[in-house]
Amino acid sequence: MSPDAASPQRAILQFLTSLRSPARILVAISGGSDSTGLLLLLDEAVKAAPHLKISLCAATVDHALRAGSADEAREVAALCASLGIPHIIMIWQGDKPKTGIMAAAREARYGLLAAAAESFEADLIVTGHTFDDQRETLQMRGMRTEQISTGIADAVLFNRRFWILRPLLFSNRADIRAFLKERGVPWIDDPSNEDVTYERVRTRRKLSADAGAERNIRAAWEARLALSARGADWLDRHFTLHGGLLGQVTPDGLRQDRAVLDYALGRLTAIFGGQPFVPGRAQMDRVLTFVTGSRLGRMTAGRVVFDLRRDGLHLARESRGILPLVLRPGEAGVWDGRFGAVNRSGTIIGVEAQAGHSLIPVLVTGIQPPRVGAVNDSIMLEESPAPKDLGALDSCDIPRIKSEDRNEGGSDGRLPKGAWKRAMAAAPVLSAEGAPLSEESARMVELTPYFAPFDRFLTRFDFIFANRLSAVFATAPYARLPLRSIDGKTI
Template sequence: MSPEAASPREAILQFLASLRSPARILVAISGGSDSSGLLLLLDEAVKAAPHLEISLCAATVDHALRAGSADEAREVAALCASLGIPHIISTWQGEKPKTGIMAAAREARYSLLAEAAEAFGANLIVTGHTLDDQRETLRMRGMRTEQLSSGIADAVLFDRRLWILRPLLFVARADIRAFLRARGVRWIDDPSNEDTKYERVRMRRQLSAGPAAETDIRAVWEERLALSSRAAEWLDCHFQLHGGVLGQVMPDGLRQDHAVLDYTLGRLTAVFGGQPFAPGRVQMDRVLAFAAGSKPGRMTTGRVVFDLRCDGLYLARENRGIMPLVLRPGEAGVWDGRFRVENRLRTTMRVEAQATRSGLIPVPVTGIQPPRVGAANDSSMRNKSSAPKDLDALESCDGHRNEGGRDRGLPKSAWKRVIESAPALSSDGAYLSPESASMVELTPYFAPFDRFLTRFDFIFADRLSAVFAMAPYAGLPLRSIDGKTI
């Protein structure tokens, strides 16, 4: 996984040497040149070094979006069989969306790959992204923003549990195809790779007409990692979580380095607002200008209310636009981008905002399974058994409660806001009893991190996970990166 990799073979050898072993690798293979080259390169290297205790399996996702895709998947299966590599074909079932098809296909692809990895007992997935893909991505993002992009990450954690690694990210596609030709292996050309309705295809053609200035992507990655580390330290020093749902940035935290504030407030906005991305540049400039002000007030951005007071900046989900979630028995889902809910009841249940259930009296829920929605760095909330119990206590808060021998001075309006936007669990029009609620697993969900988490944001996200009293993210299955021990 080194930018200095001189050849496809060298890149693979460096990658295997960096892995913790024993390891079982699931190769995502479509049949195209990049993924086919990845499979063959890994197969040759693994067979030549049995002492590494590394084994391979493979999966092909048939998106079923065009005629012939099933036949192509069977061709890939035949290639894997010839190499003695276990292989599975996973088909994207169901009706396909009319818009946003590429994003939906990506979601389906990684979900199916994760299922295949679980079935094979694989502990990581590798994909065939190349230097060509990286250049296209950098050019596309560069056209959308003046900010320097880190491009495609070499390592991404999927669904908090499974790492996706990209060993060929600094290898040219032409070199991979030369490797395949030398071994007499053909590959499949996906016709969508020539369809100019897709932005990436248009960008590929622009790059082929004339190469753009190269970005020192390794230096950008180092900067991102350093920023994530500084942001994690900022969380320790300047951020508090109350009741699992109300964030507070201490006054001194608002006077820290501009880059750190931009990073932390942007990602906290995404977390508290239940959004997969931080607000855009214009919105963040407004937030930072507001936070730097000396006059108390409120503003809303990214579904988050920012409440600036003399004791700091409070962040809470605004109590509008919160859609209900209905879960049948055994189903799980994400509510409002902020909570993952699993229904272990025998009846259908509904999750909605407290504000929409004003006609019912909330029942404290004490049986929610850990990791709880709690406040790890809020001393008054430590050792509590569940978040909803904490939330119930918040309802009696008058803004000047004295807990633990100190006046917390938390604003009443902020408490009211978080209670109204907190989850209420019901079935057949009534709140769940404590016994029924104990059958529901409710945990915080970090929309910008929990589905796809790049290693550049890992340090910050993992520290934030501790703040919410959640289990840590799965660690990288690597013992070194770019030759440096981790």
């Protein structure tokens, strides 16, 4: 996976030798030149190096968006059969959205590829993205922001489970097509690749050569990896999580290098706000100006309340705009972009925000409650009917609030009342038709923290920070990369 790969063949050989083995690779193949070239390159290399103990399987996603797609998928199946490679066709079923079709297709595609990998017991997925795709992506992102982009990542973890790797990311499409022509293997040209209603097609037609693009991408990758590591160290030193709901940054943490603060606080904002992306540049500049200033107070951005006090910065989800989630028996979903929920009970359950309910919120197993105070100084709640293995709050979990601490936060390490109450208002509550769940049903509902910017798609550049965050939230670590080395460097 090196930007210095001189040819597709060299890129594939370097990729295979970098893999942890034995390994089973699922090749995503549409029938286009890039993915067909990827399959043949891998097939030749794997057969030439049996000592690597690597096997292949393949999947074609039929998006069912145009006539002829089913026939094309069958052509790919025939090619795989001729090579002796197990293959499956995955069809995107159901109604298609009227707008945002490309994004929806991408979501469906990776979900179906993951299902195929599961059925084949594959260890990883590979796609045929090329340097041409990379340049188009950089051009499109460059039109939206002045920040240096990392472009398409060479490794992305999908759903915390499968790593998606792109071994041809620095190989040119022309070289891949030349390889296919030498082998006498045809490919399918998707007509959507010439449809100028798509931004990528319009960008492709305007692209000019950039001799320094590879070097710039590599530098951006190294910078992002370094920032992820520094952000993880910042978490260790300056961030505390209370009750799984309220984040706190020390005053010293707000005085750290602005680039690190921007990186870490932007991602914490996305996590506490349940958003898949960090706030935009203008919004983050406003947040950073506020949190690094000398004026205490509150502001809201990205669905997060930033409460700046003498004891530091407190972050909590604002209680507005939180939609309920209804799960039938056996269903799973994500509530508010912040909690994964699995309903293993035999009844329909609802997950809603505490605000406006008399129900007691539940916290997640493994999360430590806030510091306990004396009863007469605490906010008192009736004991929760929810089971203790769900981490339910009861009266002894409520932070102690001294009267002199109510505006600025306590100097003795206890939480300010206002900040904690806001966090509690956005806490999840479980119900069945508006009534509390029975203890038996509640025990069958699993709630776990969900990181919206990471848990669906996590690039390797953010892996260090995200994995450290998993430890802070007491969740399982992310699956490690299936590589022994990257660019010749052992990892």
